[in-house]
Amino acid sequence: MANTSIWIISLLTIAAIIVRPYKLNEAIWAIAGALALLLSGLIFPYDAVKGILKGTDVYFFLTGMMLLAETCRQQKLFDWLASSAVRLSRGSPRKLFLLVYVTGVIVTIFLSNDATAVVLTPAVAAATKKATIKKPLPFLFICAFIANAASFVLPISNPANLVIYQSHVPSLTQWLAQYSLPSALSIVITFILLRYLQKNELKEFIHFENLQPKLNAGAKTSLIGIGFTSVVLLVCSAMHIQLGLPTLITGIITSAVVMLLERKDPLPVIKGISWSVLLLVAGLFVIVEGLSKTGAMQQLSSFLQKSVGESETYAVWISGLITAYGCNVLNNLPAGLIMGSAVASQHFPEIIKRAVLIGTDLGPNLSVTGSLATILWLAVLRREGYEITGWQFFKLGVVVMSITLLIVLASLLVN
DSSP states (O other): OHHHHHHHHHHHHHHHHHHOGGGOOHHHHHHHHHHHHHHTTSSOHHHHHHHHHHTHHHHHHHHHHHHHHHHHHHTTHHHHHHHHHHHHHTTOHHHHHHHHHHHHHHHHHHHOHHHIIIIIHHHHHHHHHHTTOSOOHHHHHHHHHHHHHTTTSSGGGOHHHHHHHTTOOOOHHHHHHHHHHHHHHHHHHHHHHHHHHTGGGOOSOOOOTTOOOOOOHHHHHHHHHHHHHHHHHHHHHHTTOOSHHHHHHHHHHHHHHHHHHHTOOSHHHHHHSOTHHHHHHHHHHHHHHHHHTTTHHHHHHHHHHHHHHHOHHHHHHHHHHHHHHHHHHHOHHHHHHHHHHHHHTTTOOHHHHHHHHHHHHHGGGGOTTSOHHHHHHHHHHHHTTOOOOHHHHHHHHHHHHHHHHHHHHHHHTTO
């Protein structure tokens, strides 16, 4: 009975995070679900604290990235990037589509998928408005799809990568050897499919004459800070150092330097950060800790172990597909935690962990429920005055994600 109650509360919590009843912030529902488990006695305070502490490195990572991203936003670095892309397109919507996509790839790889959702999305929205583009959705969809499709190029590209590997993140050399081909395929195939499915929306001439992008001193300093952060994180990854604290430190240093040089008040940057994201993630960690009490992870681990015994190829497909589609039911952080814990509990082949990570990162491109980055993307769009329905996203995602996932998982078997 207790196990059933835990599952009911957990699923209702995830549903509330997705649907947002009464338009309340997602974090409120995550915390409410965690408190429901705690106050009903289904988990003990020790379990809740244990679950929250498991996310420490993720909290540091997100805080550092959000601080860096908000500093860049305040200095209008991403507005400059988006406006420059519009001007470079020379009026061609197809060329602009490619330029925005490439920008999204770069931001995702070196700043994480959440930064792409939080910072690049409003910049693209602003640029399309200035250019009076009548059909901006193809360009806005890029920010969501590439945030997931490019999120396993590097360990730093997605907080979910840290969740799955936890304290055992492969070295940078190992990571690139394992994920370079799958990442390249994911990025290229997602582009081709996304571009093809929206070809009829990319026909109008784009007015770019009224855009005069300028890169101010603060934006230049922020850009240097991004480069510095990327180098630090790559070095840490190569040295098997957890990425959360270095990300936080470099984010603080970059923001402080920009604020001092520009003689700006840091309060607007601090206020601009979506701190509720940390509460959302903490609540999800508690939910997953509750689910671990049901024996679900042990059962899942046994099922995958049996699959490996039958056929490693079969196990790759099963683990990748279950994770990918499960992300759209549970969200990728809980799904990644569950699957990551399942494959960590026994000696699974490395290829199974790779399939799980790819499913966790790429799977969310099916629906708006899939990842934290997509939820943040929707929130940003609402703030910019755009309402995109789950059905609009799903019509693209069911084709783009499904085909891309099958090809990328297949690449694991030949890589």
